[in-house]
Amino acid sequence: MLFNTIDFAIFLPIVVISYYLIPYKYRWVLLLAASYYFYMSWKVEYILLIVASTLVDYISGIKMGQLENRRSRLPWLILSICVNLGLLFSFKYFNFATENLNLLFQKVGLSQEIPAMSLLLPVGISFYTFQTLSYSIDVYFGRQKAEKHLGYFALYVSFFPQLVAGPIERFSRLAPQLKLRHKLSYDNLTNGLRLILYGLFIKMVVADNISGIVDQVYAHPENFGSIDILKGIMLYSFQIYSDFFGYSTIAIGSALLLGIRIMDNFKSPYLAKNISEFWQRWHISLSTWFRDYLYFPLGGNRVSKYRWVLNILVVFLISGLWHGANWTFIIWGLLFGLLYMGERLVNGAFKLQKVHSAYSAGHILLAIKTFFLVSILWVFFRSQSFEGAISIFKLLFQDGPANPQYLLIPLSTWIFLMLFIVSDILLYNKRFDSWVGRLPYLLRWVIYGVLIFGIIVFAGVENFPFIYFQF
Amino acid sequence: MRERWTYIVLKAVSILVLFLVMNLLYKQLFFEKDLQLYSSLINLVRDVPLEADIIYLGESSNNSAREDDLDKRKISDFIADQYPCLALYDLTKPAAHAGIFKVLLQHMPEESEVETVIVTLTLRSFNAQWIHSPLETSLRKSLVLLKPYPPLYNRFLLSFKAYDIKTKEEREADFQEQWLADELHFPYEFPHKDVQKWDRWMAYSGIRDKSGEVDRAQTELACHYIKAYGFQIDTLKNPRMAEFDAIVDLARERGWNLVFNLMAENMEKAEQLVGDDLIFLMNENRELLLNYYRAKGVLVVDNLSGVEDSQFTDQNWTTEHYAEKGRKAIAKRVAAAMKIWYPDDYWEAGY
Numbered sequence: 001m002l003f004n005t006i007d008f009a010i011f012l013p014i015v016v017i018s019y020y021l022i023p024y025k026y027r028w029v030l031l032l033a034a035s036y037y038f039y040m041s042w043k044v045e046y047i048l049l050i051v052a053s054t055l056v057d058y059i060s061g062i063k064m065g066q067l068e069n070r071r072s073r074l075p076w077l078i079l080s081i082c083v084n085l086g087l088l089f090s091f092k093y094f095n096f097a098t099e100n101l102n103l104l105f106q107k108v109g110l111s112q113e114i115p116a117m118s119l120l121l122p123v124g125i126s127f128y129t130f131q132t133l134s135y136s137i138d139v140y141f142g143r144q145k146a147e148k149h150l151g152y153f154a155l156y157v158s159f160f161p162q163l164v165a166g167p168i169e170r171f172s173r174l175a176p177q178l179k180l181r182h183k184l185s186y187d188n189l190t191n192g193l194r195l196i197l198y199g200l201f202i203k204m205v206v207a208d209n210i211s212g213i214v215d216q217v218y219a220h221p222e223n224f225g226s227i228d229i230l231k232g233i234m235l236y237s238f239q240i241y242s243d244f245f246g247y248s249t250i251a252i253g254s255a256l257l258l259g260i261r262i263m264d265n266f267k268s269p270y271l272a273k274n275i276s277e278f279w280q281r282w283h284i285s286l287s288t289w290f291r292d293y294l295y296f297p298l299g300g301n302r303v304s305k306y307r308w309v310l311n312i313l314v315v316f317l318i319s320g321l322w323h324g325a326n327w328t329f330i331i332w333g334l335l336f337g338l339l340y341m342g343e344r345l346v347n348g349a350f351k352l353q354k355v356h357s358a359y360s361a362g363h364i365l366l367a368i369k370t371f372f373l374v375s376i377l378w379v380f381f382r383s384q385s386f387e388g389a390i391s392i393f394k395l396l397f398q399d400g401p402a403n404p405q406y407l408l409i410p411l412s413t414w415i416f417l418m419l420f421i422v423s424d425i426l427l428y429n430k431r432f433d434s435w436v437g438r439l440p441y442l443l444r445w446v447i448y449g450v451l452i453f454g455i456i457v458f459a460g461v462e463n464f465p466f467i468y469f470q471f
Numbered sequence: 472m473r474e475r476w477t478y479i480v481l482k483a484v485s486i487l488v489l490f491l492v493m494n495l496l497y498k499q500l501f502f503e504k505d506l507q508l509y510s511s512l513i514n515l516v517r518d519v520p521l522e523a524d525i526i527y528l529g530e531s532s533n534n535s536a537r538e539d540d541l542d543k544r545k546i547s548d549f550i551a552d553q554y555p556c557l558a559l560y561d562l563t564k565p566a567a568h569a570g571i572f573k574v575l576l577q578h579m580p581e582e583s584e585v586e587t588v589i590v591t592l593t594l595r596s597f598n599a600q601w602i603h604s605p606l607e608t609s610l611r612k613s614l615v616l617l618k619p620y621p622p623l624y625n626r627f628l629l630s631f632k633a634y635d636i637k638t639k640e641e642r643e644a645d646f647q648e649q650w651l652a653d654e655l656h657f658p659y660e661f662p663h664k665d666v667q668k669w670d671r672w673m674a675y676s677g678i679r680d681k682s683g684e685v686d687r688a689q690t691e692l693a694c695h696y697i698k699a700y701g702f703q704i705d706t707l708k709n710p711r712m713a714e715f716d717a718i719v720d721l722a723r724e725r726g727w728n729l730v731f732n733l734m735a736e737n738m739e740k741a742e743q744l745v746g747d748d749l750i751f752l753m754n755e756n757r758e759l760l761l762n763y764y765r766a767k768g769v770l771v772v773d774n775l776s777g778v779e780d781s782q783f784t785d786q787n788w789t790t791e792h793y794a795e796k797g798r799k800a801i802a803k804r805v806a807a808a809m810k811i812w813y814p815d816d817y818w819e820a821g822y
Contacts, residue, residue, distance in 0.1 A: 006633035120640075204630060445485070453493050456623060457501055459630035461509060461612065 001041040002465060003250045004204050011038065015160075016257045020184045028151050028178065031258070035160040039123070046122040049087055054157045056083040057132045058150055061139045065146030073140050080136035084129040091119055092126065096325030124164030126322055126471045130289055132157050135171040137293055144171055152178055161254040165247050165468040167265040167285035174262065182259025191433035195253025198432040201451045203246030206420045208460025209413045210239040217407065218382055221392050225400035228407040229392060235409075235417075236382050237375040240467055241270065242420060244283070247466045249432070256433075268428045270374070273356060273366035274347070275340045278374060286322070290315050313337045323381070323471050328389060332380040339373060358428060412458055494623035502622040509629065510616040512571070515562040516578045524557040525550075525587040525809075526579075528572045531565040532591060532734055535792035537784045542795050549802030549820070550589070554809070556816045566606045568596045569714035574614050576721055587812060588722060589805060590715075592731040592764075593791055594756055594775065597711045598702050599649040599666075605639040612636075653702060661748060666701040670694050678744065692787060693744040699789040700741060700749055704756050706763060719767050728812050731764055731771045732805050733757065734791045735778035772808045774801045796822075 001007045015034045019027055040047050060080040064073040089097075098114040105112050135156070138144035147153040156175045162168075182188075217224055217232025224232070248265035255262045269282035279287045298311045313334065320333020356362035383389035427435055436444055506513055519526060527533070527547035536543035547561035562575055572590050579585060595601055611634040616625045628634070637645070650667040663669035673694050677685035706712050715731070722729040741749050757775045764771045782797030784790070793801065799822045810817045 002632075004631060005636075006628065006631040009631055445489075449489055449493070452489075453496070456493070456627045456630055457497055461629055461632075463608075463632060463636055 001038055003247065003254075004200060004208075004459075007041070012254055012257070019258055024181045028149075028155050031160075031178070032151060032155045032158065035155065035158040035163060038160040039158065039163060042123045043120065049091075049122055049125065050128060050158050051154075053084055053087060053129060053132055054150075054154045056080060057136050057157070058147070058153045060136055061146040061153070062148065064136075064139045070140065070142075077136055077140040081133065084133050084136075088125055088129050090117075091121055093321075093325045094119075121470065123469050127166045127168055128157055128163060130286075130322075131168045134168070134289060134293060138171060147171070147175060159255070159260075161251040161260075162262055165244070165251070165466055165471075166283075167248060167251065167263050168289050169262055169285065174260070177260045180259070185259060188256050188259050191437065192253045192256035194433040194436055195249050195256060195431075197253075197448065197451050197455070198436075199246045199249030199251075199253060200455050201246075202242045202249065202420060203466070204459035205416050205454045207239050207243035207246055208462065208464050209410075209416060209458070210235050210242070211460065211464040212462060213407060213409055213413070214239050214382070216405075218384075218388075218392075220405075221395050223401060223405040224395070224407060225404040226396050226398065228404070229396050231407055231409070233375055233379055233392070233396075237270070237371065237378050238417060238420070240378060240381070241266075243464075243467045247468065253433075264431065268424050270371045271363075271367045271425065271428055272370050273363060274343050274370055275336065275373065276343065278370055279336075279340075286319070290319055294318060309341060312341055316340065326384075327386050328380045328383050331386060331389075332377055335377050335380065339377070359425075416454065416458065490623070494621050497623045497626060498621075502616075502626075505626060505629075506616055510613050512564055512575065512613055513578060513617060515564060516575055519560045519562065519579070519583070519585075520558070521580065521583050522558055523560045523583065523585050525554070525559040525589065526585055527559060527561040527563075527589045527591075528567075528575065529561060529563045529591045530567045530593070530791075531563075532593070532791035532793070533561060533563045535784060535790075536798075537794040540795035542799075544798075546793075546798045546802050546805075547589075549799050549822075550806045550809075553802070553806035553818055553820050554813060554816050555818055557813065566604070566610065568593070568601070569711055569718060571610055571614070573714050573717050573721065574617055576718060577619070578617060579725070585727060587728040587730065587809065588718075589730040589732055590718060592715070592733045592760065592771070594733065594736055594753065594760070595699055595789060595791070597704050597709055597756070598699055599646040599653070600698060602710060603642045603646040603649070605642050607642065608634075608636055608638075650698075653705075655701065655752070656703065657748070657751065666698060669701055670697045673697055673745070688787070689744065692740075695789060696741050696745050696749060700736065700753050702756070703752060704759055706759070712763075715764070716767075719764070719769060723768075728809075729769045730805065730809065731760075731769050732801070733760060733771060733773050733775050735774045735776065735793065735797065735801060736791070737778075737780055737783045737789065738776045739780035740783070740786075770808055770811070772805050774804055777801060777804060 001011060011034070015030070018030055022030060036047055036050075039050060057080050060076040063076045067073045067076075095116045098116055102113050135144065135147075139146050147156070152175060155178050156169075156171055159169075159174065159178070214232055214236045217229060218236075221229055221232070245266045252262050252264065263285055265284050267281040267284070269278050272278035272281050295311060295315045298314065299307060300311065301308050303311065316333040316337030317330060318333070320329040320331070320336070323329045323332070356366065379392050380386070380389045383392060423432075436447055439447070527550065529545075529547065533547055534545045545561060545563070547559060547563075551557075551559040562572075564571060564575075569590070569592075576588065612629070615629040615634050616622075618625050618628065620628075647667070650670075651665055654665055655661060655663065655669070663672055674690065677687075678689040678693055680686040680689075704712065719729060721727075736753065738750060738753060741753065753775065757773065761771050761773060777800055778793055778797040782794045782800075784792040784794055799820070803820060803822065806817065806820070
């Protein structure tokens with residue numbers, strides 16, 4: 001059940017209305033049932049994976065909670081990690097690993113071949129396994145008390161607004177809210193609806209209208225001239241941002257209708273002045289997850305320079321791999337790591353750490369630079385193979401075919417893209433719901449009108465699933 | 472309290488007005504463009520003049536021809552030959568079926584003078600693979616803007632994918648599931664419980680050529696025939712029946728003479744490749760359709776075995792694509808059957 005379908009438009013109001021109508025003690029049952037139903041709408045059998053992950057982490061958590069020292073808790077943490085990463089490996093990385101191993105066998109002259117598995121990747125598996133892993137690790141370190149109520153724990157793992165594409169929430173933030181007796185609040189309702197409206201607009205009108213154009217370029221780059229390839233590259237940067245930002249915004253809005261606040265996942269990332277800031281503004285829940293559960297345990301920056309370099313590369317490499325089982329993602333992650341360190345090096349050497357105030361010339365120039373660098377790296381992310389990415393770059397600097405195909409970008413797509421860029425600039429360090437709520441009544445309703453009309457009339461009609469669902 | 476209610480009512484009215492204005496704007500400025508982009512099949516209906524007497528609704532069977540045909544015209548043209556004084560128009564859409572025809576007919580203007588509607592009835596369209604065909608998604612999408620609701624609401628349904636929007640994989644899973652669910656019943660002992668088992672048996676045992684070797688191409692074709700015709704229509708569960716029933720109801724409502732043109736299938740090849748068991752099922756389904764729709768007052772023209780093997784254009788696949796002689800044979804039977812309504816207008820063609 002995608003957020004931008006009629007099914008969700010029916011499902012969400014039913015859940016919200018029922019949530020406020022039924023007695024408080026049954027609310028978790030309703031939300032859990034709704035979340036499982038939401039997930040089963042993709043493939044019924046895959047609910048078993050969530051249930052397995054939930055049960056293992058619940059039991060591990062309880063057991064760890066009963067044990068005094070870390071050493072005795074360790075086996076339970078290992079169990080939790082093995083089960084979660086095992087599931088992730090089986091469904092997401094097994095075929096990638098066997099494919100590469102088979103290639104290696106071939107190279108060294110071995111005739112063995114490990115057969116591939118034909119398994120469909122369960123939607124959102126990378127998100128909920130990471131979410132539940134964070135709980136186990138927190139309990140292990142004693143930062144989090146083990147949850148005794150299986151129902152609430154299961155709901156934490158599967159809470160439908162953020163189940164399939166995040167934001168990846170921490171137990172300490174989400175679980176207490178699930179237990180609160182939320183009263184129907186006019187502010188939550190209006191703010192939630194505002195966010196859903198804005199998110200739908202960003203996804204359906206901006207992202208989905210760009211998708212088809214970008215697909216043309218990446219499917220047959222050899223048919224296009226370098227200018228059109230450049231347009232394709234730039235447009236993909238906006239496509240992936242609007243697609244994922246739109247999804248996260250709808251998720252946050254949907255949760256807010258139930259009185260639950262989930263974390264912001266984006267803060268105008270393309271206005272970041274450098275790569276480091278970009279990652280503080282892009283997919284924040286994943287960046288902070290890697291920071292807290294990988295970078296810090298590796299020693300962070302309180303280690304030797306060489307070790308720090310290694311830590312950074314490991315974090316970015318694993319972050320790349322998290323996105324998908326393909327060399328393109330690994331290279332994308334590694335390049336981000338190198339770029340991050342390169343920038344740190346240059347900034348340090350030339351003392352470029354100067355703080356630029358928002359919207360100043362310095363800020364704008366640095367943001368443009370960051371945007372271009374990130375856009376170049378997105379080529380690896382979007383391409384099906386490393387060779388594909390390289391061919392895009394080669395074609396970018398070649399003359400192109402004698403009779404090139406021209407990339408047709410409708411005027412309406414340009415207009416909506418511009419609207420999105422302007423709104424992103426206006427909303428720098430702000431959120432749409434609170435920003436629009438402060439506007440004069442009439443202007444506010446004009447904006448609602450434009451958004452509603454845009455969603456209905458200009459939404460892309462092809463079925464482009466959310467990009468991050470595949471992760 | 473009263474003020475609060477006034478505020479709520481005022482807001483509700485404002486929202487209603489907002490939607491009314493949006494609907495008007497959309498209808499005036501964007502609807503036609505969207506129709507041409509996403510539902511251009513409406514043009515098939517628009518192209519039919521109000522004075523048309525007969526309309527023929529067909530899929531690719533109507534306009535497929537073989538290269539060596541001297542006369543490459545459509546089946547509907549051949550029917551028109553036999554009623555020279557009547558105006559016959561066709562609405563041909565490849566891969567269409569009763570679900571699409573129903574919507575097209577619903578859009579026939581009230582002022583239209585059409586008296587007779589001929590609808591293609593393809594036996595194969597009742598099978599699981601056609602019902603769950605990957606083409607369904609785009610066909611269903613093309614119907615959304617044609618729903619009988621305000622244009623803005625239709626566009627909302629289109630934007631929010633309010634149609635059968637399954638992926639190719641999901642549809643494949645659906646027909647595989649149906650193959651397993653639909654058990655085959657014969658009045659005699661039959662070794663295969665369902666079409667999937669029958670298909671597998673054929674694939675494993677294979678068809679042998681004169682030298683005794685398994686002929687892969689023929690075996691594959693036989694398997695394909697089993698999957699295409701190895702089913703028994705359930706009048707209550709088969710969605711195609713409901714769609715044809717809706718056409719019958721609509722014809723009754725609009726006072727049209729209704730003809731169902733049961734298209735020819737390559738029964739010779741079916742018998743040669745698979746044998747009597749498959750022919751039994753095809754005949755059983757034929758009888759069911761004839762009896763069921765004749766009882767509802769529809770003129771059902773039985774062409775199922777009316778075209779010989781050599782007249783089927785595709786020899787390596789199941790299609791209802793016929794060469795000239797085949798198309799003419801079908802047209803002749805349909806035209807002859809329609810004499811009951813137009814005895815004075817009928818002119819017997821020389822083919």
